[in-house]
Amino acid sequence: MSEVTGAITSGHLGGDLLGASAASLKERFEAAFMPNYGVPPVVLVRGEGSYVWDADGRRYLDLIAGIAVSSLGHRHPALVRAVSEQVGTLAHSSNLFVNEPEVLLAERLLSLLKVPGRVFLANSGTEANECALKMAIKYGRTTGRKYIVAAENGFHGRTLGALSLTGKASIRDQFGPFPLDVRFVPYGDADALKQAVSQDCAAVFLEPTQGEAGVVPPPAGYFTAAREICDVTGALLVLDEIQSAIGRTGHWFAHQHDGIVPDVLTLAKGLGGGMPIGACVGLGDSGTIFAKGDHGSTFGGNPVSAAAALAVLDTIERDGLLDHVSEAGRRLAEGIAAIRHPLLAGVRGRGLWLAAVLTRDAAADVQAAAQRAGFLVNAVQPGAVRIAPPLVTTLEQIGSFLEAFPAILSEVTA
Template sequence: MSLYERPVGDALSKRFEAAFMPNYGVPPLALARGEGSKVWDVDGGEYLDLIGGIAVSSLGHAHPALVEAVSRQVATLAHTSNLFLHEPEVLLAERLLDLLAAPGRVFFTNSGTEANEAALKLAVKYGKTNGRTYFVAAENSFHGRTLGALALTGKASIRDQFGPFPVDVRFVPYGDAEALKSAVTEECAAVFMEPTQGEAGVVPPPAGYFKAVREICDANGALLVADEIQSAIGRTGHWFAHQHEGVLPDVLTLAKGLGGGMPIGACIGFGPAGTIFAKGDHGSTFGGNPVSAAAALAVLDTIEKDGLLEHVRTVGAQLADGIAATGHPLLAGVRGRGLWLGVLLTADRSAQVQAAAQGAGFLVNALQPDVVRLAPPLVITSGQVAAFVAALPAILDEAADA
């Protein structure tokens, strides 16, 4: 029996199934520890982590800078609530605005869906103030699981059973500027858009699309909200994916890679959008707590100090080119930017690829039936990328025959 078929951490899995709601099912692997871009399961199996906690583990596992920052902060001041301020949150907000090179205001949350909830609430207030009644988002988009964020999510399979929703959202095909132009009028409060669609299968927009989105929003007075929950903090080789086209949104949402594993998100409003909320309009007890803020500062400092943006561009190109050169019948291509890639298949075999990869010591994500997602730590080495590329033909062979 191969490694990925055996009941890894069987006892722990049974306890998980008995104690947890069934929305996740039972995950196929019980992890015990990690170091760099590698993780080990409870039975001692070793894997190269090419998922990175769904684009979260920017610095990999147990990075010394993150360990030191979190340990120091939790031993000093772990929580204040929003009744008091603390220096790490101020430093982090200032640092983000500096990286964005634009005047703005920051609201910290605990997750991506909360960041999008804050952005939606901000846009609702903007709409009520200006007589605007509806929102526009993209088909196959994903903005979160809470009801407001889910209202903006263009995936019927996870959306429809929880409607009706409290806001009017109109969906357009992603990448179709003409369809967006027709949908956005002076009654539209905001357009919510991912610079690259993540959960849809790592789908980048056509060249110039985000500039067109910006122009359409400007022409009609609608806010442009860029959801960069997955795509920011160096994931695509830039600090933020919207920088690939030099487009500044009115509102930006962040999470995942910002904390390197600690829970934190942010909703950032630029210019007038930064002051739409008045005192008392929104809040979060845990948002931007000192430990998560310290972790995020360590992530940003390390990315800059270690030149990880250039590293992501170089190693990401090595990974994409290596996959594309594989020439396997099951491989249809590869898309994405930096270390955020979708491996396209010629058949609906992504689950089999994920299982075969796990058996070979690599963790990947069956994102869509015919798309496998790769989002490894930004610190993954060239040698580790080469090892995966070398193993990929055998993985695809096994997946094709399974």
């Protein structure tokens, strides 16, 4: 038994967490936490590969990976080793000092992008987008540009800055008005984007595929057009790849499918494999928009999170996971598309970032039925079920879900 496993199984996590029932923990959760999440339906206590177990000992195939975060699944030895060794060496440095893992990570990201630039490390996707937004604001003020363009139904985070870019009225309106002039256009409509972006526009914020909107891809050529529009007007093209990067679609970064280069790129989720981390990358001249003192983060560049990210990147490369994601995603998409069921309209997405599209708003019921069958999926929208498993999920495991999915759908329609 490893030291890490031994500490977990011998109850060294503190308090009386281990041994508590799911019902008890849900009651305690509801009493201790603010009600913004409600009470989640499953209490997870451990994971191994692409499987997780709940507090009552039931096993599930994890097909959501902590919202596209757990790139290497659960308890991957490379991640365990990297985090354990780093926390035993140096757990924190702050931005007052340099630590080696953060430097190695910044250099590695730039090498994967193959474009000169500069990196800011944060703790989450929202913080990465806040950094990008501040860059856009400073760029705009320096060049006399007054507004920002973003997409309807886009999602960039819930802090006030990131929320100002988020085109979802259901989560925006009660916290507005916002101090920024952000103009929203229909996602995927190149003509609408061209009309909205002028030489007074500081930046355009887009997702390569809209994740929280239901894994909605754009039409072919949309991002080539967006790049051309920004080139003509001088606006920054900012791509939010919080969900789509780090191999999720079969490339390191989803925009590489379109052969374009953004001015600013934001990353998080899968980068840390479960450890909190975000990154904002300014490419080309955008990397020097900030001056000393313009931005900062106490925990950004944390050596433990940076070491975890390096382990994720190393493992994806060493184990050929980009090719695996392409093949596994193809099998999963084709398998869903081949299912003939009155509740299933089709499938969309790319790689291991897909949505099963329903013929009616029954995603929450499908999620619950899948859970009862031993599979964790996500009702990302009323009519769409998000499937974003760990990148290490095997073809056999995908096959087990495809075999079970028709019965899951039938349970909902019964």
